[in-house]
Amino acid sequence: MERLQKVLAEAGVASRRKCEELITAGRVQVNDEVVTTLGVKVNPALDKIKVDGKSIRRQTKVYVLFNKPKGVITSAQDPEGRKTVTEFFKDIKERIYPIGRLDYDTEGLLLLTNDGEFAHLLTHPKHHVPRTYLATVRGVPHGSQLEKLSQGIKLEDGMTAPAEVEYQDIDQDNNEAVIKITIYEGRNRQVRRMFDAIHHPVNKLKRVQFGPIQLTGVPRGRYRFLTQDEIEELRASALAAGTREGKKPRESHKIQKGE
Known part of the structure; x- marks a missing residue:
């Protein structure tokens, strides 16, 4: 399990700080649920993660x-x-x-x-x-x-x-x-x-x-x-x-x- 903002940053979405801003702005979904709390942990191999409705990929x-x-x-x-x-x-x-x-x-x-x-x-x-x-x-x-x-x-x-x-x-x-x-x-x-x-x-x-x-x-x-x-x-x-x-x-x- 890894922190969501780290997974986003490693997927090339943006810097970790910018990814934190995306999360708090309600632009990130995990398994079709909006996540706005920093520190949430995900399994990048199993969880479906989207930014602005688009799936991320490693x-x-x-x-x-x-x-x-x-x-x-x-x-x-x-x-x-x-x-x-x-x-x-x-x-x-x-x-x-x-x-x-x-x-x-x-x-x-x-x-x-x-x-x-x-x-x-x-x-x-x-x-x-x-x-x-x-x-x-x-x-x-x-x-x-x-x-x-x-x-x-x-x-x-x-x-x-x-x-x-x-x-x-x-x-x-x-x-x-x-x-x-x-x-x-x-x-x-x-x-x-x-x-x-x-x-x-x-x-x-x-x-x-x-x-x-x-x-x-x-x-x-x-x-x-x-x-x-x-x-x-x-x-x-x-x-x-x-x-x-x-x-x-x-x-x-x-x-x-x-x-």
């Missing part, structure tokens, strides 16, 4: 690493007619959806799945799963400015958690710098807003790592399936991060000589 779990191009939105559809990430997976019969989001103008590593419980685990705020980006910024930030990011900086929605920040490259001719930054939160446009706060706006942003998984060997606009070992590494990373709740991530920044 799906094959799919876990995908996608190298998202710039100019693609992280959504199933777009009223403005822009290209969406789902257009890249027409050969996958299961309905997969992104784990978190990347902005329209941001490229790089995006994970997708139909495993709602797994997605919930990786995106829940208490787990602080690290995300690493390469940010090409206007100008060359001084070391003291990167120190502000590494300690946490005040944004309009509050202080950020400490980040790990280091220089990767400096292009004096184009007055740009490439900064590697690892954050432990998933706020909207967080990296861009952090660099705006130190007056070095982002010209280009690419996510290169999510937890222990790196973006290597996958061309832009292509994907590959995660291995079972990678899936377990991600799960372990999220659970380990959850045990560190309330503790600050390790602070780190490397300053070029003369900065």
